[in-house]
Amino acid sequence: MLLTNKKTAIIGAGPAGLTLARLLQQNGADVTVYERDQDPQARIWGGTLDLHKGSGQEAMKKAGLLHNYYALALPMGIVMTDENGETLFTKESTPENQYDNPEINRNVLRNMLLESLTADTVVWDRKCTGLEVLNGKWLLHFENGVQETADLVIGANGGMSVIRSFVTDTQVEDTGTMIIQGDIPDPELHAAKFYEWCDGKRLMAAHKGNLLVANPNNNGVLTYGVIFKKPEEWSGRTESYFHDSNLIRAFLLERFADWDDRFNNLFRSTSSFSCLPTRKFPLNQPWNNDRPLPITLIGDAAHLMPPFAGQGVNTGLLDALILSEKLTNKSYESLEAAIKGYEAEMFIYAREAQLASSTNEIEMRQPDFSFKQLIH
Structure with a gap:
């Protein structure tokens, strides 16, 4: 396996980063996740998440966590009204649709993923401030002055990722x-x-x-x-x-x-x-090919998009699934080749997700x- 005797650093303990860690650990990889939050009890801002069949749920299935998700998530109906409070449409939750895309609290999802990892996989209070190359490895710098090394770095640290510049010069757009x-x-x-x-x-x-x-x-x-x-x-x-x-x-x-x-x-x-x-991080042009060492992006760091199609977290979990498969696939001769294969696929489905989100945003x-x- 490409990751044998290699240390993988994942920057960010969001859904995509933790799911990737789980999938890689299932294949025996040495993975450490560095997260800026002080500890696992830090409350994550935002509404609930719903994982879709074919993307988010597929990643959970591969990680052996789909039934855990179903047990913790809440199937919910929908009611649409006008400004006067008149009901226009109602959709009930039923036994037939309860597993379509049930809602889960962000902290509950994080804890579920954390419990699936080996002890001490996540290092807390580690806000990454930059990277450099030293003696053939990545040297990771953190805000508190701590430094770590890794052979492979995967940025999963959100839409304003500080390590994105090693992969692309594209800028985030409002x-x-x-x-x-x-x-x-x-x-x-x-x-x-x-x-x-x-x-x-x-x-x-x-x-x-x-x-x-x-x-x-x-x-x-x-x-x-x-x-x-x-x-x-x-x-x-x-x-x-x-x-x-x-x-x-x-x-x-x-x-x-x-x-x-x-x-x-x-x-x-x-x-x-x-x-x-x-904000949106557009995928208008290919990413840099002249990276000094293996590095790539997943989740919002790779394709930040408005939350108007329910695609953000699901696209990130699909990233984790596909990248893990590439990195553990014996048909690739190098980490760089596996990463290139992942990015080629990701650009296609992530662009489609961004388009759907932007179309809904403009319409609404x-x-x-x-x-x-x-x-x-």
Whole structure:
């Protein structure tokens, strides 16, 4: 095997990085995952994830974890409404569709993957700040001054990866969309009417270029995202504005003033918000071939995309599956050849996923977008 007597370093303990570690360890590889979070208890920001058949679930199956995922994930129906709170469409969770793409909390998924790895695979509090070549190996630099070496480096450290420059000069692009996320712990107490309205389903509503998606069961938290085109006046605002919950709440109450009051009560019940622009790392041109040592990227580090087709994590898990197969395939003569084979496949399916996400993003931002169009 190409990885025999080789040390593999995976930068980032997200779903893609941990799944890759699991798949490589199943083949006897020496793998270490370096993660910037302080410890496994660090809460991961964001809504739930749903793993798709043919990609995310296929990776879980190969890792021997598909039934673990099913046991921990929550099948959820969908309810679509208009701005007045009128139900347009309802999809129930049934025994027939419960395994299609059940939702799982990000921390729950991380813990499931961590438990599948050998002890001490993940080294915590290791924020990678750079790489260099020393004596035929990669020398990894971390923020706390620690250094490590590896024969193969795999960047799985997110959309703003600091090691991407060893692979490509392409830069991340802002797509022009904003997402405001709100979290409400114990929603049955603090947002009772909205929580009851959801009835255990994901609730979605769209009107005049505003989209709201709510999940009432994110491991005891009601999580929702408000999605809209970034206003021109926001370009000149300082960072402090986006961390001021009172200002963000006032913005939402004004923007949703003509919506059903249950939406505005949701904003009033939210104590803190997170604001972020959506970004894309385009795959417009081939990556560099003159890398000094074996290195590649997976997950958001490889193909960051807006979260509007449910493809981000699934594409990352497909990366882990395919790259692991290439690295453990005896038909390749070198690590570089295996990596090249992986990247050739990844560019095809990741581009398709990015296109689907971008198409949905543009459509949902249109002032006349409505779920009525999708239903009728």
